[in-house]
Amino acid sequence: MPSPFITYNISDYFGESIDLNVFDDLESKALQAFKENIASNEYIMALDWQHECYWVNPHLEFERNEFDEWI
Structure with missing residues (x-):
């Protein structure tokens, strides 16, 4: 992607399962x-x-x- 674009891949943050506490923490920090x-x-x-x-x-x-997810 051209500058000033930055791409973030967060798939490794979750591993094999989705822990909603981990998801909420990531959302808050992001x-x-x-x-x-x-x-x-x-x-x-x-x-x-x-x-x-x-x-x-x-x-x-x-x-x-x-589900309280961003639309």
Whole structure:
């Protein structure tokens, strides 16, 4: 990807199973890191290989589904 894009692969963070506590901890830490490094008027591109990509502003509230996952 061209600069200034950065790709993060978090698949190794979970190993063979998905521990919801680990998932929640990663989500919290990632969101905090994004807030610390992105201005309040900037957006980042969220890429999900199984779904549509979308722009995210970490300073704004995220819409969530019935499973409390980001939409």
